[in-house]
Amino acid sequence: xxxxxxxxxxxxxxxxxxxxxxxxxxxxxxxxxxxxxxxxxxxxxxxxxxxxxxxxxxxxxxxxxxxxxxxxxxxxxxxxxxxxxxxxxxxxxxxxxxxxxxxxxxxxxxxxxxxxxxxxxxxxxxxxxxxxxxxxxxxxxxxxxxxxxxxxxxxxxxxxxxxxxxxxxxxxxxxxxxxxxxxxxxxxxxxxxxxxxxxxxxxxxxxxxxxxxxxxxxxxxxxxxxxxxxxxxxxxxxxxxxxxxx
Amino acid sequence: xxxxxxxxxxxxxxxxxxxxxxxxxxxxxxxxxxxxxxxxxxxxxxxxxxxxxxxxxxxxxxxxxxxxxxxxxxxxxxxxxxxxxxxxxxxxxxxxxxxxxxxxxxxxxxxxxxxxxxx
Amino acid sequence: xxxxxxxxxxxxxxxxxxxxxxxxxxxxxxxxxxxxxxxxxxxxxxxxxxxxxxxxxxxxxxxxxxxxxxxxxxxxxxxxxxxxxxxxxxxxxxxxxxxxxxxxxxxxxxxxxxxxxxxxxxxxxxxxxxxxxxxxxxxxxxxxxxxxxx
Amino acid sequence: xxxxxxxxxxxxxxxxxxxxxxxxxxxxxxxxxxxxxxxxxxxxxxxxxxxxxxxxxxxxxxxxxxxxxxxxxxxxxxxxxxxxxx
Numbered sequence: 001x002x003x004x005x006x007x008x009x010x011x012x013x014x015x016x017x018x019x020x021x022x023x024x025x026x027x028x029x030x031x032x033x034x035x036x037x038x039x040x041x042x043x044x045x046x047x048x049x050x051x052x053x054x055x056x057x058x059x060x061x062x063x064x065x066x067x068x069x070x071x072x073x074x075x076x077x078x079x080x081x082x083x084x085x086x087x088x089x090x091x092x093x094x095x096x097x098x099x100x101x102x103x104x105x106x107x108x109x110x111x112x113x114x115x116x117x118x119x120x121x122x123x124x125x126x127x128x129x130x131x132x133x134x135x136x137x138x139x140x141x142x143x144x145x146x147x148x149x150x151x152x153x154x155x156x157x158x159x160x161x162x163x164x165x166x167x168x169x170x171x172x173x174x175x176x177x178x179x180x181x182x183x184x185x186x187x188x189x190x191x192x193x194x195x196x197x198x199x200x201x202x203x204x205x206x207x208x209x210x211x212x213x214x215x216x217x218x219x220x221x222x223x224x225x226x227x228x229x230x231x232x233x234x235x236x237x238x239x240x241x242x243x244x245x246x
Numbered sequence: 247x248x249x250x251x252x253x254x255x256x257x258x259x260x261x262x263x264x265x266x267x268x269x270x271x272x273x274x275x276x277x278x279x280x281x282x283x284x285x286x287x288x289x290x291x292x293x294x295x296x297x298x299x300x301x302x303x304x305x306x307x308x309x310x311x312x313x314x315x316x317x318x319x320x321x322x323x324x325x326x327x328x329x330x331x332x333x334x335x336x337x338x339x340x341x342x343x344x345x346x347x348x349x350x351x352x353x354x355x356x357x358x359x360x361x362x363x364x365x
Numbered sequence: 366x367x368x369x370x371x372x373x374x375x376x377x378x379x380x381x382x383x384x385x386x387x388x389x390x391x392x393x394x395x396x397x398x399x400x401x402x403x404x405x406x407x408x409x410x411x412x413x414x415x416x417x418x419x420x421x422x423x424x425x426x427x428x429x430x431x432x433x434x435x436x437x438x439x440x441x442x443x444x445x446x447x448x449x450x451x452x453x454x455x456x457x458x459x460x461x462x463x464x465x466x467x468x469x470x471x472x473x474x475x476x477x478x479x480x481x482x483x484x485x486x487x488x489x490x491x492x493x494x495x496x497x498x499x500x501x502x503x504x505x506x507x508x509x510x511x512x513x514x515x
Numbered sequence: 516x517x518x519x520x521x522x523x524x525x526x527x528x529x530x531x532x533x534x535x536x537x538x539x540x541x542x543x544x545x546x547x548x549x550x551x552x553x554x555x556x557x558x559x560x561x562x563x564x565x566x567x568x569x570x571x572x573x574x575x576x577x578x579x580x581x582x583x584x585x586x587x588x589x590x591x592x593x594x595x596x597x598x599x600x601x
Contacts, residue, residue, distance in 0.1 A: 018260065025257050036298065039318070039319065047308070052308040052309045058321050058324075102509070135570055139573035151439060265533055268536065275540075277590075278539060278540075285551075288528075295562045296562070304420060305423075307566070318563075327564070331570040331574050335574040338579060345586065346590070378523045385527065389538070407554070422565065433576040436576070
């Protein structure tokens, strides 16, 4: 098919899709309407279980089974990246020369890494109270670690990042999520049901039954998954060269 | 103004989706195509959150307000979007890994050249 | 009418449009500077929104932006340094002006919050925002001269 | 008042998305994508979804640009290695 014909086909298809989408938009309930039946019920259920952040309650309690699916997509995607980006037989590693970074930038990086890690942990730990949670905090903590590469040197990053440990922790935290779900079955209710632990006092760190535990498992999983992911990309971008070298 | 505001967010979502599709179809660089796909993903976030919005509402997070004191927006769509964003990022990473593998095997980033190679 | 939200709208409209224009036109060197200033322009807007909606919990967003925005700029400064060599992108006048706006917003919001834990958090955000912004500008204008192939 | 704020945020996001598609060079596209990520986070705050905003900030401000730029760097280095061998 020629490029021209393909563009025409795209234009026709796009115009049709645009018309259908516009018609669908006009039929949707108006933006900012008052009727949110699911939302009202979700908020009520969340308050009944002493979880201050309703979004965390939906993610880790009311729809915890969905989150298990999301976690497995995440895990599978990272596994795929590790397989695709592994060092091939016709490639070799070459140590990058140490980088000379301007001193203020290096100091900033070394100063901000701990601050950012604490912030990531804060976002994970307060997931069931204030905005935040495992998904966000995990990404923050993992990205913050890579300031060491950006502001200092790749070797500095490699020293604080035992890759094998992170891969194991990644798998273990997925297992922890599953085990917490199975614990619900053993306690004679249902898979991932939030009936295992007392709900605690509203708006404290230990409130919400199993929500904080599932939240922590997701946080650890996301953090180690992102570290493993970035490590593979960094290896490709910085170290791995084509050819067998010498 | 207010009649337009009733549908504008949905229309913006549709527009962003179509723009992303256009970029995806006309892209001459696979990394650029992955970026366009992430623009397509953005449209789903806008659509979901627009459906859940409520005028004068606030976030359904009760760490700093009393439950029931203010109307709140829909938390269900927010939870869907939240996980979608992080999973979307890892899927982007998987696609980029595939692109790197394609470059290694075929030595080109242009989807059109790839087709010629196969044929 | 809520003055905070009005100020946030102005900040978002002006800063966002300027950043978008800067990042889509001109040479790469100018685009990176615009990307860096996006953080500095939009973080105060987030603080103003948190104040305007009466939700101290929203301040976390500004905290993360002040933390991760400079990291994003360092990504470009490090991985694009070959394109930036010889050009030394810098717009110190603009950088200081935007940092000044950020400082003013942080001080005003602090005054409205009153002393306490919330104020400490705001001051941390202010320090991270301005420090990160200045360091990222420094990195863009030749902070990675000695980096070769790393 | 909030209507105007919603409008401004939506239009900025639409503009940034268009710009991200229009940039054909991946490195320049990554720059626009990172601005798009921050603008989206502000839009989500305006739509009263701070959790989603945090998620978008964490991913859009640093992670996605880092992934794209690392891929670009790998491909550039590869091209240079090829030229050097020839």
